[in-house]
Amino acid sequence: MKKPLASIIGNTLKWILLISLLSLALLPLLWLLVSSLRTNLELQTDPFGWPQKFQWVNYANALAMASLPRLLLNSVVVAVVTVVLNSLVTSMGSFILAREHFKGRDILYTILTAGVLVPVISFMVPYFSMITRSGLYNTLLALILVYTAVNIPVSIFLVTAFMKSIPKELEEAAIMDGCGFFKRFSMIILPLSRSGIVTAATFCFIYSWNEFVMAMLLTSSIESRTIQLGIKFFSSQFITDYSSMYAAVIITIIPSILGYVFLHDKIIGGLTTGGVKG
């Protein structure tokens, strides 16, 4: 049976559009990967060329310069603990905001989520004062606490929307079976909100992994700095070792990509549920 011409044209256009969008998303990454294997002179004289010889040494430079393995470990600790703390706080907060009825609930929700609109840079002086006065300057804990706090508005927004979408009847049935306040949260709502929490956690992880300004502000030594600061070690005031820096960038984006590869179904599921039903 022949397909109608309109369907063939439609399919072709759809594939052209999809491939174009895919190229738009992947070409910069591909360029980055190729550039990380070239020399600086090649990059400066012909930015879009192919390496004459693959410069694997750029990756060795990237790892040796700026104590990259240590910074990588610090980033992992900061991002993972931040995600755990943020998920813990926001899942409990969202449960109250989504499932409990009390006076001022909407105002509280608005206040908490309004933080999304405030630029983080405006918190620099208060955060710096609080962290230094509490003796946490130049520690990983300073970054963990700040990142956890900064991500609360977005996480509350996502998780609350998700929790609101869970049918009321499930909770009512649990109450009939004798579930109290804590069990309703931990055994009913929390497991059912997994996709929403994973979505919020993913955003939190990506933010914590990529954040630069606060890391620069609140730390001063290799022992407590994160990978994003390490990347900056490849550029001095006027000269940048682009090829080694690109190699370092490739190394740093691998965890984010892996995280997305393993969790993308939950992220998309969480986003669509929160968006449509919230």
Next chain:
Amino acid sequence: MMKKSRLIAVLLLLCLLFPLGAQGQAESGQQKEIELRWASIWVGNDSKAPAVEALVEEFNTKNAGKIKVVIEPQPDYNAYEQKVRTSLAAGQAPADIFTIKFNPTTATFYQSNLLMDFQGKLDDAWKGTFDAGSLEQSTVDGMLKSLPMETAILPIWYNMDAMKSVGVNAMPATEQQMFSAFDKLKAAGIAPTSQMTGDTNAWTSMIWFSHFAVSLGGPNVWDKPFTDPAFVEAANLIKRMIQEYSTADAVGLGAGGSGGHFLAGRTAVFSNGPWYAGRADLAATPFFDSIKIGGLPAVGEYEDIMISRLQANICAASSKDADKEQAIVDFLKFLTSPSSIAKIAETSGAMFAIKTDYRPVNNLQKQFYDANEAASTTAFDLEAALGAEVTLEFAQQLGALALDRISAEEFCALVDRKIER
């Protein structure tokens, strides 16, 4: 379920205590010796980093048990300047010693009582080691709250192989010779100059503009309103450079691209500071040995003025602890001693505000010292004189000027609005 919850809670607590423990160890490890934290921008890929690290190590060894200097690396200058501003606003010095680029923005740091005033600390012998002009430029309202360290001149670079290929055998000495040489290069299919309007300061074009403005309005031109005829004329000249004597991609191009054109031999004339002379990729070019450094021929009544800047100054935190203040002074005396400066200059090719007998072996780097000495006087570049915000506006409007969207007068008026008086 409860067991799992408890396990998670214990793990979380451990995660939280781990970094706290690390902090505690660091604090308990402190001894009686005075520890000075130096927030340094000469780290990572910076050519001065190895020599500076070695000097700090040498100082620490000499003063073992008494003073210990710890470098806190600051790899990104813009973010670091923000950090300095934030910490001063929060009522704390960013470190015991810290490096800044001296400009109108950082000059406002002088208003803070958290910074040490070196006026009372500089004895005649120490003062005598500094270049007097640099000390004067670092003095604000009678206060010397930062010591000049690194300086730089920003001359014009000529690829003489390219120039000779079109029959020009010497650096142009007059405006007429310059345009004649550029016309010959253009006719031969070589873009004469590397211009750019991208990045936050349109770096190479900003240098050209500074040469034009200073030649037209004198070394104190930056004190005049930006609507002064000298700036309007300089704007017309830089527009001509971009439109007629540069590569086609100059509008929007960044410093990497501008330098890349020169490295690839696509342009014959370039502008940059001494730090560019030590690059391995520049040394690898076939025309490396033919590069000549000089000023721009005078386009106005002022001649032989070299564009320069204070590249980095050193500040220190004031302290009620006299021993700590003395330790800071001891370290800075060591760091700014001619022998220490010669060591840093030797490995980096950088220029300093401290007088030394050092002369680079590298011919290109040596030419910078010669050009500096040959100049009758020096004047700041636009960024050093008017600050980052004005320079950002300059860069943003330069593209519009080059594309004929605004006139030179409009361009100057727009930049003028950003100058705080």
